Amino acid sequence: MTEQAAITIDELTENFEFLGDWEQRFTYLLDLGKKLPPMKPEDCNEDTRVHGCQATVFLKEHVTPASNGSPAIIEFDAQADAFLVSGLIAILRIIYNGRTPQQILDTDITGILTKLDLEEHLSPTRRNGLHAMVKRIRALAAAYQ
Amino acid sequence: MNPTVTHPDTSFDVPRVRADFPILATKVHGKPLVYLDNAATSQKPQCVIDAIDDYYRSTNANIHRGVHYLAEKATEAYEGARAKMARFLGADHAHEIIFTRGTTESINLVAQSFGRSTLKPGDEVLITWLEHHSNIVPWQMVCEQTGATLMVVPINDRGELDMNAFESLLTERTKIVAVNHISNALGTINPIKRIIDRAHQAGAVVLIDGAQAAPHLKIDVRALGCDFYALSGHKMYGPTGIGILWGREALLEKMPPYQGGGDMIASVTFQKTVYNNLPYKFEAGTPHICGGIALGVAADYLAAIDYTAMNAHEHALTEYGTQQLSQIEGLRLIGTAAEKVSVLSFTLEGIHPYDMAPVLDREGVAVRTGHHCAQPVMDRFHIPATVRASVAMYNTREDIDALIAALAKVRRMFAGL
Numbered sequence: 001m002t003e004q005a006a007i008t009i010d011e012l013t014e015n016f017e018f019l020g021d022w023e024q025r026f027t028y029l030l031d032l033g034k035k036l037p038p039m040k041p042e043d044c045n046e047d048t049r050v051h052g053c054q055a056t057v058f059l060k061e062h063v064t065p066a067s068n069g070s071p072a073i074i075e076f077d078a079q080a081d082a083f084l085v086s087g088l089i090a091i092l093r094i095i096y097n098g099r100t101p102q103q104i105l106d107t108d109i110t111g112i113l114t115k116l117d118l119e120e121h122l123s124p125t126r127r128n129g130l131h132a133m134v135k136r137i138r139a140l141a142a143a144y145q
Numbered sequence: 146m147n148p149t150v151t152h153p154d155t156s157f158d159v160p161r162v163r164a165d166f167p168i169l170a171t172k173v174h175g176k177p178l179v180y181l182d183n184a185a186t187s188q189k190p191q192c193v194i195d196a197i198d199d200y201y202r203s204t205n206a207n208i209h210r211g212v213h214y215l216a217e218k219a220t221e222a223y224e225g226a227r228a229k230m231a232r233f234l235g236a237d238h239a240h241e242i243i244f245t246r247g248t249t250e251s252i253n254l255v256a257q258s259f260g261r262s263t264l265k266p267g268d269e270v271l272i273t274w275l276e277h278h279s280n281i282v283p284w285q286m287v288c289e290q291t292g293a294t295l296m297v298v299p300i301n302d303r304g305e306l307d308m309n310a311f312e313s314l315l316t317e318r319t320k321i322v323a324v325n326h327i328s329n330a331l332g333t334i335n336p337i338k339r340i341i342d343r344a345h346q347a348g349a350v351v352l353i354d355g356a357q358a359a360p361h362l363k364i365d366v367r368a369l370g371c372d373f374y375a376l377s378g379h380k381m382y383g384p385t386g387i388g389i390l391w392g393r394e395a396l397l398e399k400m401p402p403y404q405g406g407g408d409m410i411a412s413v414t415f416q417k418t419v420y421n422n423l424p425y426k427f428e429a430g431t432p433h434i435c436g437g438i439a440l441g442v443a444a445d446y447l448a449a450i451d452y453t454a455m456n457a458h459e460h461a462l463t464e465y466g467t468q469q470l471s472q473i474e475g476l477r478l479i480g481t482a483a484e485k486v487s488v489l490s491f492t493l494e495g496i497h498p499y500d501m502a503p504v505l506d507r508e509g510v511a512v513r514t515g516h517h518c519a520q521p522v523m524d525r526f527h528i529p530a531t532v533r534a535s536v537a538m539y540n541t542r543e544d545i546d547a548l549i550a551a552l553a554k555v556r557r558m559f560a561g562l
Contacts, residue, residue, distance in 0.1 A: 084497075
């Protein structure tokens, strides 16, 4: 998605800092979720379903394999039926999309989410699947490393 | 409409009850806590908290074994709690009260001991569409082990059992009927007296899952006539990790032990073990002594409550909540049984329950979102989840108003999406 791909994680952090209170940040997150492009219906199936979430979440990766000394590049699409989770997906796409497996594994996801004041969503007890999505992306990166 | 017209609640002194529950003074994100997640677990009165504290300060010892001062004191307190729970349930004997970890373990005990030793291929276990997973899965497991078949009574659009279907599903093949007293997901109060009577006529044994009923209804197993009654301490103002299985003496006597270990034996040699008497036969290992004692205190606390006034108060709150929620555009109440209590389960058009939860939390409102461990109920209404507000005796109209105001905020925040 072009407008999101254009945002860097630094810009996202700045935006979050600019938004003073929880409510504004939450609304921004919902807005990011709303703009998340939907996945193809045929890609939403039991294989791509991310379990461990109250919302229904699907995640499908696209890997450009390593060639001529260039490392593999991983991209993924995901969608959820809850705006909040879609917003979290949008942020994960900003953080991880178009990165190499090594970059993905080196990313301090907890640090970034703490900076964004979103680390509470990483807790497995929140059942929003962010934890499960991060695990899946990292496992994928490890497999292509 | 003024709900006090149908349910006068003037005699129930809510501020006095609230004062017994210290946690209710908590502030959440700077706002007063509005605790409406009572169907998940209730809060604890000071007397229960004191009982837990006092046990470890003045009583702690292992029970039934030592002959020293503390061991006898702890044993007396624990067995005293058993007697209290027998009174709480209207049971004939204290030895019909088995301490368990909670309703789930109680049901598993019956499934694995009674069910596994009596069910045969061709037999049927009859449950309902309203059950919590803990009254579904143990029966599925024992059916798989014994070759028996699980049958399910459907529900109507209001979330009430289809009693005609119950009648036709109940046959001479039905050996066990397991049904909840009150549905955790919808709040429906089931006609269990009728179910028990009909099941007995058909020759079946009846287990009642009383987890949701224990904090709301006066329970009398003798009057109900059921064979097993299961409940959890933590939903009736007692501690977590402790619960009760009440069983009819004659049935319990015939049932094999569920777990092996200490305390459940009379004598052990490598050749043969002779099992202990009731209730110890079913209580292997050192139990949750403190929990049992504190549960007895919770039962005492409830025994001192005027149930008529409490029920009127809780019904009035449930009705008030229903009226207020019904006025919210796009809100769909799930579970509108004629007989229901405590539970207000709902969805809001276009907003996933999961999206509502953080906003409600920021407003200090604690509710449950999800499938409430009752996925078949969600499937029946074609929804993935609901928001569930559930009231207890300490809740007020102001709590309902806070929920309604928080939902208005949810709608404002999602209006542009």
